[in-house]
Structures are given as C-alpha cells and as structure tokens.
Amino acid sequence: MAQRVPAADAGARRTSRVRVAVRLRPCLDREEDRTEGPCVRGLDSQNLEITNWRNATETVKYHFDAFHDERTTQQGVFLSSVKPVLPHVLGGQNASVFAYGPTGAGKTHTMLGSPDHPGVIPRAVREVFSQVRTRGGEPEGWDYSVAMSYLEIYNEKVLDLLSPSAQDLPIREDKDHNILIPGLTQTLLQSFSDFDRHFIPASLNRTTASTKLNQRSSRSHAVLLIKVVRTQRAPPHRRQTGKLYLVDLAGSEDNRRTGNQGIRLKESGAINLSLFTLSKVVDALNGGAGGRVPYRDSKLTRLLQDSLGGSAHAVMITNIAPEYSYYFDTFSALNFAAKSKLIVNKPFVRETLTVPVPQVKRAREGPEAERPRKRPKDDRKQNTASPSAAPHSSPSELSVLDRLIALEKLMMGSQEKDRQTMQQSRKEIQELKERQKEYEGKALLMNRQTGGGAAGETSASNQDSLFRNALPPLQRKPASSATTKPRKQQAVVLPLQVSQLQPLQQQVVVVKKTSVCTKRKKLSEQHEEPDGKENAGLSSWESHLDGSLVERSRHKIITVLNTGTLKDLKGLQQIGDKKAKLILGWREIHGHFTKLEDLIQIEGITEKRFSSFMKANLLSSMGK
Numbered sequence: 001m002a003q004r005v006p007a008a009d010a011g012a013r014r015t016s017r018v019r020v021a022v023r024l025r026p027c028l029d030r031e032e033d034r035t036e037g038p039c040v041r042g043l044d045s046q047n048l049e050i051t052n053w054r055n056a057t058e059t060v061k062y063h064f065d066a067f068h069d070e071r072t073t074q075q076g077v078f079l080s081s082v083k084p085v086l087p088h089v090l091g092g093q094n095a096s097v098f099a100y101g102p103t104g105a106g107k108t109h110t111m112l113g114s115p116d117h118p119g120v121i122p123r124a125v126r127e128v129f130s131q132v133r134t135r136g137g138e139p140e141g142w143d144y145s146v147a148m149s150y151l152e153i154y155n156e157k158v159l160d161l162l163s164p165s166a167q168d169l170p171i172r173e174d175k176d177h178n179i180l181i182p183g184l185t186q187t188l189l190q191s192f193s194d195f196d197r198h199f200i201p202a203s204l205n206r207t208t209a210s211t212k213l214n215q216r217s218s219r220s221h222a223v224l225l226i227k228v229v230r231t232q233r234a235p236p237h238r239r240q241t242g243k244l245y246l247v248d249l250a251g252s253e254d255n256r257r258t259g260n261q262g263i264r265l266k267e268s269g270a271i272n273l274s275l276f277t278l279s280k281v282v283d284a285l286n287g288g289a290g291g292r293v294p295y296r297d298s299k300l301t302r303l304l305q306d307s308l309g310g311s312a313h314a315v316m317i318t319n320i321a322p323e324y325s326y327y328f329d330t331f332s333a334l335n336f337a338a339k340s341k342l343i344v345n346k347p348f349v350r351e352t353l354t355v356p357v358p359q360v361k362r363a364r365e366g367p368e369a370e371r372p373r374k375r376p377k378d379d380r381k382q383n384t385a386s387p388s389a390a391p392h393s394s395p396s397e398l399s400v401l402d403r404l405i406a407l408e409k410l411m412m413g414s415q416e417k418d419r420q421t422m423q424q425s426r427k428e429i430q431e432l433k434e435r436q437k438e439y440e441g442k443a444l445l446m447n448r449q450t451g452g453g454a455a456g457e458t459s460a461s462n463q464d465s466l467f468r469n470a471l472p473p474l475q476r477k478p479a480s481s482a483t484t485k486p487r488k489q490q491a492v493v494l495p496l497q498v499s500q501l502q503p504l505q506q507q508v509v510v511v512k513k514t515s516v517c518t519k520r521k522k523l524s525e526q527h528e529e530p531d532g533k534e535n536a537g538l539s540s541w542e543s544h545l546d547g548s549l550v551e552r553s554r555h556k557i558i559t560v561l562n563t564g565t566l567k568d569l570k571g572l573q574q575i576g577d578k579k580a581k582l583i584l585g586w587r588e589i590h591g592h593f594t595k596l597e598d599l600i601q602i603e604g605i606t607e608k609r610f611s612s613f614m615k616a617n618l619l620s621s622m623g624k
C-alpha cells in the first residue's frame with residue numbers, strides 16, 4: 001500500500017517554504033516606454049524597488065529568494081531557481097515550478113522560451129534525463145521510468161494537449177491526497193528527444209490569441225507533468241513516485257487595455273477568476289490552520305493543491321515588465337509574490353513496496369491510476385465526503401463568473417447607456433451642484449463657530465536615512481508624445497498597504513523628489529496629513545469641519561461602499577447605476593475597500609471626481 005514517508009533530505013525540517021523568484025523582462029521596443037524609463041528596478045540579486053503610487057516621493061522595496069534582472073539569461077534563471085528542486089523529484093517527492101504575472105510580462109518566454117533561447121521546461125526535462133542516467137548507472141541503485149502528461153485549463157475546462165479533444169477531464173483526489181486526472185494521456189519517455197517529439201506538437205494545441213498587449217497571448221493555464229517512478233532493484237523493491245509540475249499560467253488581464261471583447265472577454269473572465277481564486281488560496285494559507293482553503297473554487301487551484309501548502313517543493317517565478325503602462329499589474333504581482341513567500345509546504349516521499357504484490361485493488365499510484373474512465377471509489381466518495389467541500393462547478397461559482405463577465409461587458413458597452421441617461425444625469429448634476437453650494441455654506445458657518453485651523457504640514461519621514469541607497473532616484477522621464485498613464489488597478493491581487501508590507505521585509509524608501517506618477521504626487525502632496533495618514537480627497541474646506549463628525553461620515557460612506565446593495569450605493573451622491581455596478585464588481589474581485597481613496601481604482605473615478613464625491617457625500621451625511 002502507498003504510504004507517506006518523511007523526506008530523507010528534509011532532516012529535522014519537514015517543511016519547505018515556497019521559493020519565490022522575480023524576473024524582470026527587458027523593455028520592449030516602444031518609443032515612449034524607452035524614453036520614460038522603468039518603473040521598477042533591481043537593487044541586487046534578491047532585492048528590487050518600485051515607485052510607490054500612493055506617494056510618489058517613495059519607492060517600495062521587496063526582498064525575494066532571487067531577483068533576475070533584464071539581463072539574466074534563460075540558463076541563469078534555470079540554474080538558480082529551478083535546477084535545485086529537481087533532485088527531490090527523482091527522490092520520490094513532488095515539485096512544481098510556475099510562472100505568474102501579468103499578460104505580456106514574459107511567462108511563456110521563461111517557461112517555454114524559443115529554439116534559440118530554450119526556457120525552464122526543456123531545460124528541466126533535459127536535466128531530469130541527465131540525472132536519471134547518472135543515478136540509474138549506480139550498481140546498488142534504482143530503475144527509473146519517466147512519463148509526461150500535458151494539459152491546459154481553458155475556460156475552466158481541463159483539456160488534454162497530448163490527445164486533443166473537447167472533453168473536460170475531471171480532477172480527483174485519492175485517499176492519500178494525490179491529485180489525479182483520470183483519462184489524461186500519459187506518455188512514457190525514453191529520452192529528451194522523445195520528449196521533444198511529443199511536446200512540440202502538443203504545445204501548438206495550446207489556446208493562444210492576439211490581444212492588444214501580446215500578439216501571442218496564452219489564453220489558458222498550461223500544465224506539463226513529468227512523472228518519475230523509481231523502483232529499488234534490491235529487496236524490498238521500494239517504489240517511489242515523484243511528480244514535477246511545470247506551469248505556465250495565463251496572465252491577469254485588464255480588459256480596458258487588452259481591448260478584449262466577445263470570446264476573448266469570456267476567456268479573460270475565466271483567467272481572472274482562477275487567478276483571483278489562487279490569490280484567495282494564498283490568503284487562506286497565510287491565515288494559518290483551521291480556515292477553509294478554497295482549492296476547489298477553481299480548476300487551477302484544485303490542480304495546484306499539491307503545490308501550494310501541500311506536499312510539494314514549489315518555486316514561483318513572478319514575471320514583471322518594466323514599463324509604466326504595466327505599473328499597477330507589476331505592483332499587484334509583486335504583492336502576490338510577497339505573500340506567497342510565506343506559504344510552507346510539507347514535502348514527503350510517496351512510496352510503495354513492490355514485493356510482495358498482493359492481488360488486491362492497488363492504491364491509485366503509478367500509471368494505472370490515471371487510466372481513462374476508471375473512476376476511483378474514493379473519488380466518488382470524495383464528492384460527497386465533506387459538507388464544506390463545495391462541488392467543483394457549483395452554481396455560485398458559475399454565477400460569480402457570469403457576474404464578472406457581465407460587469408466587464410457593461411464596462412465595454414457603457415457608452416450607449418450613457419447617451420440614454422445623459423439628460424437625466426445633467427439634471428441630477430445641476431441639482432447636486434445646488435445642494436453642494438448649500439452644504440458648503442453650512443460648513444463655513446460651522447467653521448466660523450468652531451474656529452477651526454488650517455491643515456498641518458506634511459511630515460518628513462524619519463525612514464529617509466535608514467533606507468537611502470547609493471543609486472540615483474528611480475525617476476520617470478517625460479515620455480516623448482502621448483505619455484502612458486499607469487493603469488488603474490484591475491488585477492486580481494489587492495495591493496497591500498505599505499504598513500502591511502513591512503513585516504514581509506519590504507520597506508518604504510524615501511527618495512529625493514522624483515517626478516514619477518505626477519498625478520499621484522499632486523494628490524499625495526495635497527492631502528498627506530502630519531501623521532502620514534493618506535487622506536486623498538481631503539481639501540482645506542474639510543479641515544475646517546469638526547474632526548469627529550468627518551470621521552463618522554467617512555465611516556458611514558465606507559460602510560455603504562463595503563456592504564451596500566446596488567440601491568444603497570446609488571443612494572450615495574454622484575454614484576449612478578453604472579458606477580454602483582462597477583463598485584459591486586470591484587468588491588467582487590478585490591474584497592473590501594480598506595479606505596475611501598480606493599475608489600480611485602474604479603473606472604471613471606478620477607482624483608477630481610473623487611474629491612467632489614467626498615465633498616458631496618461628507619456634507620450630505622452631516623446634513624442628515
């Protein structure tokens with residue numbers, strides 16, 4: 001019977017942290033990207049910094065297991081981040097390497113590469129064969145066999161890339177918590193050239209398409225599974241199975257930028273949803289034991305269950321791009337990578353004894369386990385076993401996807417609706433202006449009565465000297481023509497607050513006045529309070545109001561934003577039907593608004609509009 005044996009190479013340490021590497025790709029050949037300079041840069045082989053959009057005078061520093069700058073070769077990435085995990089696979093443990101990051105940031109380049117610059121996948125497989133040859137030659141050793149499977153997760157369907165068909169394969173878990181895909185083709189390999197022969201045509205089966213951001217954008221998550229089974233030549237003929245997952249994730253997408261519509265938009269909804277679930281899984285794992293980890297909420301996380309907080313040695317290569325147009329995606333990807341670093345896996349060896357071989361139902365190990373249409377009993381049981389384990393394609397999951405897609409469509413097609421409601425809106429705006437004047441008058445009166453003073457000056461950070469580095473400040477140069485604005489964030493990971501980042505060894509670095517994100521800079525300079533608390537949207541008029549009243553009103557507004565229904569949201573000043581829906585959509589993707597200023601991340605809410613929104617709503621809620 002299959003059993004778990006503590007990993008011999010783990011020693012006293014039975015856990016393995018997810019190793020996180022970040023790879024920065026070179027600037028692509030667009031004129032304005034080149035002239036603007038990068039928004040992120042490496043400091044050394046483990047540290048990097050990115051300009052902070054919340055305060056343009058600062059940069060945020062990150063520390064990872066490895067940082068590969070734009071000059072790092074494919075060989076360099078492989079040797080430092082991937083090769084070290086391969087011996088575990090030959091020793092019967094699971095390992096996974098996955099490339100994460102926004103669309104166009106270089107995931108496929110890293111994993112697959114090109115004939116001239118082969119990536120992690122061909123290099124890893126070649127290395128597996130090389131190690132098998134070396135170890136297989138040892139006289140008292142083991143016999144090895146290597147097999148491959150290759151699949152993609154496209155629109156939440158698991159599709160076999162070695163035997164393409166439209167059949168959505170099920171994902172199962174056996175009683176030893178091995179993740180299995182019954183029906184998935186498994187091809188035995190004798191050599192690397194054997195692998196090449198099967199892999200190259202299968203890669204062409206992967207779903208790709210041209211988007212505005214990437215001519216050959218991966219529309220699916222591709223998972224290559226290399227299974228190494230080794231059997232001891234001498235008694236007791238132990239047999240161990242190690243699996244290596246090599247995963248090229250589809251990129252998180254902002255559809256206002258990709259220009260996706262129709263089928264591309266639907267694909268994008270599925271991609272973003274699965275990456276959002278990945279983010280939730282990471283959050284749940286970081287939250288400690290006890291809480292439910294939502295592995296089953298997407299096929300991707302179900303498949304990676306072994307690799308995240310499970311039994312594998314995992315390496316995540318986060319790909320990022322240097323251009324300002326990628327700024328928010330880069331920031332999100334770095335924050336996601338930083339929290340993934342905290343996950344601890346528990347590797348073990350999967351071992352069976354091959355002698356004696358009883359004629360009983362064998363554990364679902366080895367090639368037999370994944371034969372087509374043999375549905376293991378445990379799997380059937382598993383679907384009903386735990387009440388907390390939701391069936392995979394639950395209606396709620398589908399409705400979330402539908403809602404996401406509908407919201408994205410709404411964003412794309414909102415212009416028509418706008419035209420229809422324009423007259424109505426004009427009338428409302430007029431009424432609002434009058435009401436606002438009235439409230440401003442009230443506020444001035446209150447100010448005279450309370451004798452309120454002016455807002456304090458911006459405080460200087462005492463961290464300046466602590467984190468100053470020798471490099472010149474990260475500076476955005478003016479772009480030659482149409483400057484690329486950092487996109488508003490729509491990626492799946494909510495940026496952490498700077499204060500949250502610090503325990504992760506990330507520090508805010510104050511650099512000398514930079515000209516990056518000029519719009520943001522104006523905002524932060526204008527609104528930063530003496531205690532350093534961000535307070536975008538506050539104007540001098542607000543500082544004249546009673547502080548506790550303001551605080552209470554802000555609390556009321558954020559409560560409506562976080563818990564309000566569509567109707568409640570529309571009850572806020574300056575929030576119409578479209579914005580209310582966008583707010584609901586944002587909540588769906590990102591969770592709660594941690595502060596009112598997060599509203600700037602909503603489509604169409606500029607800093608100016610936010611400021612006017614705050615004015616109208618603060619005064620309105622005080623007037624009630």
Ligand SMILES: Nc1ncnc2c1ncn2[C@@H]1O[C@H](COP(=O)(O)OP(=O)(O)OP(=O)(O)O)[C@@H](O)[C@H]1O
Pocket residue numbers: 024025026028070101102103104105106107108109110214216217218219249250251252319
């Ligand atoms: N390190 C690098 N050196 C040179 N070119 C690179 C590098 N990384 C990426 N590129 C180029 O950038 C472009 C986009 O890269 P790639 O297709 O790998 O992105 P991706 O993250 O896989 O995108 P998607 O999620 O849309 O599939 C490609 O033309 C690729 O060749």
